[in-house]
Amino acid sequence: MMIIFENVSKHFTIKRDRRNSIQERIAGLFKPQAVPDEDFWALRDVSFTINRGETVGLIGHNGSGKSTTLKLITRILQPNSGKVVVDGRVSALLELGSGFHPDLTGRENIFLNGSLLGFSRAEMAEKVPAIIRFSELEEFIDMPVKHYSSGMYMRLGFAVAINVDPDILITDEVLAVGDELFQRKCLDRIYQLKRRGKTILFVSHAMGQVRDLCDRALWFHHGNLMTDSTPTETIDDYLAETNQRDAERIEAEKAAEAPEPEVGSSETESEAVAPEPAVEFDPRRWGSHEAEIYKVELLNAAGEEIQTATTGQALTIRMHYQAHEPIEKPVFGVAIHHRTGFHINGPNSRFAGLEIPEIAEQGYVDYHIENLPLLEGNYELSVALYDHTLTHPYDHHDRKHDLRVYAASIGEQFGAIYIPSQWHWHK
Known part of the structure; x- marks a missing residue:
């Protein structure tokens, strides 16, 4: 086992009554808080196990608990209850600029990230050329990263993450920032790590990537783990819930835009047009239906x-x-x-x-x-x-x-696609 979550919960306190000035804080000592603080549960009693060599996708709406799960795995956060076990060196790319010091150059930040991962300076010196080459930032590597664009941040962060030979690679929706060519390059490298038996946690809103890349997928919803199954089954459950909420939104918008009945209308109840019957919700069909x-x-x-x-x-x-x-x-x-x-x-x-x-x-x-x-x-x-x-x-x-x-008489049985081709033998 590489990662184990046992009944893990994590909550944050949301301050509803903000007192920013010194006067407000002093006054607050003598009167009760107008709006009580509120606990926001990012995760509630979540349990799952990820085995060595698995590639697992995490999906769900923004704020569903995906990023909190990754931060618990990387020890950035600690759970309020439950147990998190991680076996192996973790390389994580959680958000743009994480682990970077803005006043240091790209090269200096490579060494800084390496030290955080437990590498010596000599070990990182051997890895630096490959990291710079993959990032394609040769011209900018000695520039302070505070001058980098978001795409340059992503390039450098991803280059570090995949070139330190991690046991567990974690990416959190970072590929959405890069250009198309670099995204393909990153996905190629992720597939290479997958073939080498590395454990990968992949957070993305691109369902096609999750289907293609992952062995399993976890769907989080308001801090709860709803489905832990094959990518197809998990994505189907997630889309069914999403489509239902979208259908409810469309109906609410239509109701809000509907004209109010005229006051004093002479139309009798018997003459009124009967409303259309409600269409039964179908998780595999959605739209506004004009x-x-x-x-x-x-x-x-x-x-x-x-x-x-x-x-x-x-x-x-x-x-x-x-x-x-x-x-x-x-x-x-x-x-x-x-x-x-x-x-x-x-x-x-x-x-x-x-x-x-x-x-x-x-x-x-x-x-x-x-x-x-x-x-x-x-x-x-x-x-x-x-x-x-x-x-x-x-x-x-x-x-x-x-x-x-x-299949007609084409002489092929395996796979899904027929590619017309010829075989030749030469002596």
Whole structure:
């Protein structure tokens, strides 16, 4: 075992009655506090075990307890109750600039971080060239880090964290700061550490990265550990709760925007329009529903509806929509997941260059695959209808549709993707 949490709780005291000046503090000695302090429970009775060599994702909304958990593991904080056991050298990148002194240069901060991790100056001197090379900060390494940008902070911190050969690597949403190329470089190095059997704790709001990288995932919610399972199951639970809260938010906004009934209206109770029945909450479907995808069909090359698809043959995914009001520049999307949770692809009409000026009433959109590259297996299909910015969902079906694929005589059985290729033997 590398990390053990046994019934761990941690709380902080929130000062509700702030008395900043000397006069206010003196006066406060003679009168009761107007607003009592409040205990904020960052973690409540949390228990889990992380084994050597596991890569574990921590997910949850901001303030759910993820960062507190990492700070307990790194001994930055101590629990109010329970026990935390950590076996091995921990290298952590918790937040930008953590462990850096702003007046020291990048090079000096490398040695400072090394000393905090228990390395001698001679040991760190051997590691410095690799750290500087990975950070790509050669031109700025002898500049005080107070002049660094947030991206430069992240580069240097990550370079130190992964080049000190830790037993346990902890990253807390730091990759979101770096540019695309450096993020890829960091993820490549994380995968290398994973292959070497290092234990990794990975905090991210990028669910795709958690699915791809992690062996397990923990979902924290208001200080409680809600789910400890496979990444797919944990993320599904988290998204179901998130989608329900988002649906409640949309309904509240609609109710707030609804016009008040006119005073003295002559409309009788019998003439009043009956409200629409409430739609039962579906954790795998969300959106504001000004437009909806009400039917999804799978079609073969002849345009006939099929129940199963075949490797190497044509497949069309037809999305029938109903627009309850005109929608300008909508975007239709598709995603295919293997039944194990692996995300295979996620195209959309906007990225493909298809601009739909407006939809109104009914119609359909086709996503056509000329030669289906999926090998035999069970897959899950998502369809979605978004606004042009891809930030507002009108209707999103998350893996609600089954896609069964049978293999033709292609001579391949293993994996998920068929790649046309040839073998040659030379003597």
